[in-house]
Each structure stands twice: as structure tokens, then as C-alpha cells.
Amino acid sequence: MTVREALGGPWAAHWMLLIAFLPPSTLLVLLRETVTPFPEWWWPLVSALVQHVVTGVVIMLGGAIARRVHAIIPVATILAIWALGAGLRGIVAGAIAHEVAGVDPEFLTRAAVWSIVSLVWVPPLVYAIAQFERRRLVIGALDVAEFEVNRERPLADSSATKVQQQLRHAIAASLLPALDDLQSSLDASRSALDRASVAELSLRLSQLHDDTADLLDSAHSPATPPPPSRATLRRALEVPPRRPWLTALLVGVATTVLVVFDAWRIFGPLAAIEVIVSTVAASLIIGVVPATVAVIRPDVLEKQGQRTTGIAALLGIFVATFLMLNSGIDPITWHGLLLVPLLAIGLTIASGTYLSAIVLADANVEADARLAAMLEELEELRSHNARVIDRERRRLSDLMHGPVQGRIAACIMALNFHASGDHDQQQAQSLTDSVLDHLRAVSRDLSQIAAGVGRPTSP
Numbered sequence: 001m002t003v004r005e006a007l008g009g010p011w012a013a014h015w016m017l018l019i020a021f022l023p024p025s026t027l028l029v030l031l032r033e034t035v036t037p038f039p040e041w042w043w044p045l046v047s048a049l050v051q052h053v054v055t056g057v058v059i060m061l062g063g064a065i066a067r068r069v070h071a072i073i074p075v076a077t078i079l080a081i082w083a084l085g086a087g088l089r090g091i092v093a094g095a096i097a098h099e100v101a102g103v104d105p106e107f108l109t110r111a112a113v114w115s116i117v118s119l120v121w122v123p124p125l126v127y128a129i130a131q132f133e134r135r136r137l138v139i140g141a142l143d144v145a146e147f148e149v150n151r152e153r154p155l156a157d158s159s160a161t162k163v164q165q166q167l168r169h170a171i172a173a174s175l176l177p178a179l180d181d182l183q184s185s186l187d188a189s190r191s192a193l194d195r196a197s198v199a200e201l202s203l204r205l206s207q208l209h210d211d212t213a214d215l216l217d218s219a220h221s222p223a224t225p226p227p228p229s230r231a232t233l234r235r236a237l238e239v240p241p242r243r244p245w246l247t248a249l250l251v252g253v254a255t256t257v258l259v260v261f262d263a264w265r266i267f268g269p270l271a272a273i274e275v276i277v278s279t280v281a282a283s284l285i286i287g288v289v290p291a292t293v294a295v296i297r298p299d300v301l302e303k304q305g306q307r308t309t310g311i312a313a314l315l316g317i318f319v320a321t322f323l324m325l326n327s328g329i330d331p332i333t334w335h336g337l338l339l340v341p342l343l344a345i346g347l348t349i350a351s352g353t354y355l356s357a358i359v360l361a362d363a364n365v366e367a368d369a370r371l372a373a374m375l376e377e378l379e380e381l382r383s384h385n386a387r388v389i390d391r392e393r394r395r396l397s398d399l400m401h402g403p404v405q406g407r408i409a410a411c412i413m414a415l416n417f418h419a420s421g422d423h424d425q426q427q428a429q430s431l432t433d434s435v436l437d438h439l440r441a442v443s444r445d446l447s448q449i450a451a452g453v454g455r456p457t458s459p
Contacts, residue, residue, distance in 0.1 A: 001364060006130035007123055008073035013063025013081070017126065018056045024345050025052060028117075029093065031342055032262050038101050047096045054092050055085040079119065086118035087111040113261045120257045124250070125349075128356035132236060135360050138367040139231035145374040147227055152381040176443065183439045206412055239363045240305030241290045241355060248287030250354040255279045255346040259339060267335040274329040275339060281323055282316035282347055289315060313351040317344045408442060411435045 011017060029048035038044060062081035066073045090113065094105030182204055241247070256279050264272035289312035293301045301308055320343055324336035414431060 001131065001134050001361075003127070004075050005072055006127045006134075007075050008070070008078050009130050011126050011129045011133070012073050012078045013059050013067075015056075015060065017129070018052070018059065020125075021122075022052055024342075024349065027342050027345060028258070028262070031266070031338060032093070033097070034338065035266050036097050036101050036103055038097075043096070043100055047093055050096065051089045051092045055089045058085040058088055079123070082118050082122050083115050086114040090114040109265075116261075117258055120254055121350075121353075124254070124357050125353045128353045128360065131360040131364055132356055134364050135236045135239075135367070136231045138364055138371060139235055140228055142367060142371050142374065143227040143231070145371060145378055149374060149378050149381065152378065152385055172447065176447075179439060179443055183436060183443070187436060236360075237306055239359050240302045241309050242359050242362055244290040244294070245287045247351075247354050247358055248283040250358075251286055251347065251350040252279050252283030254350040254354070255282075255343065258346040258350075259343050263335075263339055267330065267332070267339075270330040271332075271335045271339065274324060274327055274336065275343065277327065277329060278320040278323040278343065279347070282320035285316040285319050286312045286347075286351060288312075309351070309355055313348060316351070317347050320344070320347060408438075411438050 026045070026048040029051065030044050033044040033047060036044070059081055062084065063073065063078075066077050066081065070077070088111075090110030091107050093114075094107045094110045097103050098105035256276055259279070260272050260275050263275045286309075290301060290305075290308050293308050321340050324340050324343065325333060330336065414435065
């Protein structure tokens with residue numbers, strides 16, 4: 001999956017993405033409007049909701065228009081749509097603050113900050129979600145391909161004799177029950193064999209004759225259903241972490257961009273420095289834990305990678321919270337209390353986003369290569385098996401044409417002749433006995449075919 005396919009695909013302007021962004025963006029708005037003298041406490045919530053609705057409309061409408069022109073939206077176009085939505089968010093926030101609270105709208109500052117945050121956060125999140133969905137599809141395709149290979153390989157390893165025997169058994173097992181039922185019905189109705197009964201019997205024999213030919217084409221069809229074509233969420237995430245220091249760096253940068261501008265604007269430079277120090281410390285923890293585990297116990301990282309990264313993220317959040325409240329860089333403690341929730345959410349989302357983007361992208365490349373190799377093997381197995389089955393099916397068709405299909409066809413002709421004319425009871429009885437003899441012979445022939453005796457001899 002290319003960057004354009006990931007960023008310009010279905011998740012570029014998906015409504016679920018907008019819903020996912022609502023809680024953190026609302027928390028960010030509440031923090032930014034802490035110093036805005038709104039007349040009522042609920043005005044920041046109204047502002048956050050209006051901003052999100054305007055941004056959502058712009059992104060959804062822009063994505064729909066771009067999708068009419070491009071099946072996969074170009075990266076520059078989707079970035080412009082996201083930046084426009086973020087800029088309008090800042091303008092709406094400034095307009096509400098100016099009209100309701102009578103403060104300077106700061107349109108340029110608000111729009112610039114929102115645009116920077118959007119361009120730092122939205123592309124990695126969309127890319128991570130796209131890679132995650134791709135992961136589910138690739139794993140599902142691998143499961144299906146492995147299922148097909150495991151189904152085809154035994155046949156490829158079988159001898160022609162074994163394949164022939166499988167075909168014989170499949171046909172006999174399908175036809176013998178219907179043939180026995182037909183004999184029972186004919187034997188039970190021999191005393192009342194009128195024209196309607198003869199016509200019905202002829203139709204049933206015709207169906208049996210058709211089934212005999214059809215089964216030759218489907219005798220090797222498997223009964224086991226294939227696995228689902230899309231993997232579960234848990235299986236898609238079963239990937240050990242990779243490049244922990246790169247992940248830690250990106251988490252630190254993204255979280256800093258999310259919090260530091262408003263920390264500086266609202267609480268001053270000391271609060272901003274405290275945010276940077278706390279974020280750097282958390283990032284170091286997020287990087288050092290999986291890196292250390294990879295050196296000491298690589299098997300643990302391979303089997304329990306998600307648990308390891310989760311523990312690292314929790315430790316990083318704990319360290320960042322401790323420093324925000326106890327470092328003393330910003331002497332006013334309540335500043336840290338207001339910043340900690342946003343910092344914790346930022347570290348959590350950033351850890352999941354960048355870890356998924358890096359890990360799943362690499363894992364999907366490897367899975368695509370495995371899938372291509374498995375599909376190539378499957379194609380070779382199917383070609384080989386198709387040739388073997390076709391050859392043995394022709395032999396079996398020649399074997400069945402005389403003793404089985406020939407007898408059934410003779411019965412049909414006799415029944416049709418009887419149904420089209422007037423015959424006495426003795427002739428009907430003779431016809432019944434003759435058809436029953438032929439059907440018993442067909443049963444013996446099928447039993448001999450299933451047993452691999454070869455071409456049955458006609459009496």
C-alpha cells in the first residue's frame with residue numbers, strides 16, 4: 001500500500017474518523033478557552049461542537065468532491081482539505097470568542113495552530129487506520145490461501161490410482177442412495193403401475209442419469225468451508241514492535257505540537273518548557289522499554305509485543321504526569337493539573353498511531369510478499385491437480401458410460417415407450433421386472449466401480 005493509497009483512500013474523509021477526533025479536540029478547545037471570559041460555563045462546549053461540525057462538513061464535502069474526480073485522492077489535495085477544515089475551525093473559534101466574550105478573535109493565530117496540529121496528527125492517524133484495515137485483509141487472504149494450498153497439496157501428492165478411487169467413491173456415495181430409493185419405489189408400486197406412475201418414474205430416472213454426468217464434474221468438490229476473508233481485530237494487532245526509538249521520537253514530536261502552543265499562550269513559557277521536558281521524558285520511556293526487552297528477552301517481545309508497548313506507554317504517561325505536577329519548572333501546580341489530561345490523551349493516541357503506522361506498514365509488506373508466494377504455489381498446485389483430475393475423470397467417464405449410463409438410458413427409453421402406448425397388466429409387470437433388473441445391475445456396477453474392480457461386465 002502506497003502513501004497515496006493510504007491517505008487518499010476511504011479513510012481520508014470518513015465519518016468515523018471525525019467521531020474519533022471529537023473527544024480530544026473538545027478537550028483541546030476547553031483548554032484553549034480557559035482564559036476566554038465567556039458569560040456562561042457551557043460556551044466552550046458550544047464552541048467545540050460548532051467547530052467540529054464545520055470542520056466535518058468541510059472535510060466530508062471536500063472528500064466527496066475530490067472522490068468524483070479521483071478514485072484515490074492525491075496527497076496534496078487531501079492535505080489541502082484537512083488544512084482548510086482546520087483553518088476554518090480556528091476562524092469559527094475566534095468568531096465565537098469575539099461575539100460572545102468580546103475578546104480579540106486572533107483569527108490568524110488560531111487558524112495557524114489548528115492547521116499545524118491537524119497536519120501533524122491527521123495524516124499519521126489516517127495512514128495507521130488504512131494500514132490496519134489492509135492488515136486485516138492481507139491476513140484473511142493468507143488464511144484463505146493457506147487453506148486452499150493445504151486442500152490442494154494432498155491431491156498433488158496422491159497417485160493417479162488414488163485420485164481415481166476418490167472419484168469412484170464420491171460418485172457411488174452420491175448415486176447409490178437415490179438408486180436404492182428408486183428401486184424401492186418401483187417395487188412398491190409394481191401392482192399399480194399406471195401411465196402417470198410410469199411418467200414419474202421416467203422423470204426420476206432421467207434425473208439420475210443427469211446426476212451421473214454432473215457428478216463427474218463435481219466429484220472432487222470440497223465440503224469444508226474456507227476461513228473468513230478478513231482477520232479479527234486482535235489478530236491484526238499481533239505484531240511485535242519495531243524501531244522503538246523512531247516511534248518514541250514521533251510520539252514526542254506529535255504530543256509536543258498538540259500541547260505546547262496552548263500551554264505557552266495560556267500559562268506562559270515556563271509551562272511550555274515543563275510540557276516539553278515531560279514529553280521528552282515520556283518518549284524516552286516509550287522507546288527504552290521495548291528496546292531493552294528486545295535485547296534481554298527478544299522472545300517476550302515477539303510473543304507479547306502489544307503488552308510490552310502498552311506497559312511502556314503507561315509508564316511514559318506516569319512519568320510525564322509526575323513531572324508536570326512535581327518538577328517545579330512551572331511553580332503554579334494547577335497549570336499542570338489542567339494540562340495533564342490533554343498530555344495523557346496525546347501520548348496515548350500518538351503511541352497507538354505511530355506504533356501502528358510503523359509496525360503495520362512493515363508487516364504488511366512482508367505479508368504481501370508471503371501472499372504472492374503462496375498464491376503462486378496455489379496456482380501451480382491447481383494446474384497440476386486440474387490436469388490429473390481431468391485425466392482420471394475422462395477415464396471414469398468412459399468406465400461409466402456403458403454399464404451405468406447405458407442401463408439407465410435403456411430404462412428411460414423403455415418407460416417412455418410404455419407411457420406413450422396402451423399395454424396390459426402382464427406387459428406392465430414385465431416392464432417393471434425388466435427395469436428392476438437393470439437398476440439392480442446398475443447398483444452392482446456402481447459398487448464394483450467404488451471398489452475399484454474396473455469395468456463391470458454386463459450380464
